Amino acid sequence: MPRKDETQEVQEHEPRRPYEEWARELGTPGWLLAAAKTKAGWALGQEVTRKEYEAALEAAQGEVIRNA
Structure with a gap:
């Protein structure tokens, strides 16, 4: 298992x-992009x-x- 500082280093290079x-x-459909950015709060x-x-x-x- 990588150490915490090694994991951070990998994330910093992404x-x-x-x-x-x-x-x-990636050719993301508009409806999915709208849902993802809203859910993620971007x-x-x-x-x-x-x-x-x-x-x-995902x-x-x-x-x-659901409809209320």
């Missing part, structure tokens, strides 16, 4: 880009790693939306 760039590169142009971006997409896809 490229951070605005989530809009990840969306274009501001316009917020930089995230690809791992963070994909985790937000969380948004798992959200159950």
Whole structure:
């Protein structure tokens, strides 16, 4: 198991880009991007790693939306 400081070092080297760039590169549908950015609380142009971006997409896809 890596030490905590080694894990931080790996995270620091992951490229951070605005989530809009990840969306274009990965072809994320508009509805899913809107759900993910809202659920994650991202501001316009917020930089995230690809791992963070994909985790937000997964969380948004798992959200159950019900009519009240």
